Amino acid sequence: MIRLAGAILAAALPAAAHMMSMSTGEVRIQGDQARYELRMPLYELAHLKQPQKTLFDNFRLKDGGAEARLLKHYCEASAAQDAYLCRAEYQFAAPVKNLEVECTFAAVTVPNHVHLLRAERDGVWDQAVFDFSYTRMKLTFAPPGRAEMALSQVWSGMVRAAAGWAQLLFLLALALAGRAYRELVAMTAAFLTAECVSTLCLLYGSWSPAPRFVEAAAALTVAYMAVEILALPDARYRWVVAGALGVFHGFYFGLFVREGQMHPLPVLTGVAATEIALLALFGWAVRKAPSAVRPGALALLLVGVGWFVARLRG
DSSP states (O other): OOHHHHHHHHHHHGGGGGGOEEEEEEEEEETTTTEEEEEEGGGGTTTSSSSHHHHHTEEEEEEEEEEEEEEEEEEEEETTTEEEEEEEEEEOOOOSSSSSEEEGGGSOOOOTOOEEEEETOOOEEEEEEEESOOOOOEOOOOOHHHHHHHHHHHHHHHHHHHHHHHHHHHHHHHHHHHHSSSHHHHHHHHHHHHHHHHHHHHSSSSSSOOHHHHHHHHHHHHHHHHHHHHHHHTOOOOOEEEEEHHHHHHHHHHHHHHHHHHHHHHHHHOEEEEHHHHHHHHHHHHHHHHGHHHHHHHHHHHHHHHHHHHHHHO
């Protein structure tokens, strides 16, 4: 089991340079035409030889099964914003009734990539979240009910908490650091509280951290918790450390809620429920194999440091 855990974590290292991956887009429809704007972090495209062509080959608009024609598109790299910015115009065969979107950015960036899309027609807005599991969606521009919207955002929070390498690795580090169930519960409470408060502060504040900084900070949280386990096995007040590190993980969800223009309460409800369930599962697994704590912490340290260095070099 120890070897298997180490192999899994080592396999995650090559992907660690993109453990937090998110882009945003906006579509505005006027009759039978649409304008699309895309914002993609520059580091997501470093491996693509023809990023402009690749991106638009993996983004399609349809109505009634008929694909819109891409009239023109233009992209530029903005070093100041650390982003790749694109604009495009599409022509439909008839005025758009139900917009069908196919987005497979996760296939050409990294598997955990998330694309937040907002669309507007006749003053009515709709939105969709695309990832490796949801690549096709229909936007009807029919305002959803409050219950439907809340459930949708709870689900979005659950998926983001379960599908992100940064969240999974840090939750595993917490489970390894909890020397008893009581301590793990205290660490979990501190972590979730700090994460939620950080999300709200970022959402309602004026500061907007760069995605590169958020990702590098998340890498250090994993590495630091691993150091705590290896170098300070008898350290007290680990719940304080868990809370402090939870602040940095809240930045990601703050950016996610802000860019998706969602309500924080249902999203954070989904996040917290999923993270509690995962911590319970990881904690149970650690109790079944206590000898895996130090090897697991060492693997996490290597992943965290490797990810941080890759982000700085990237």
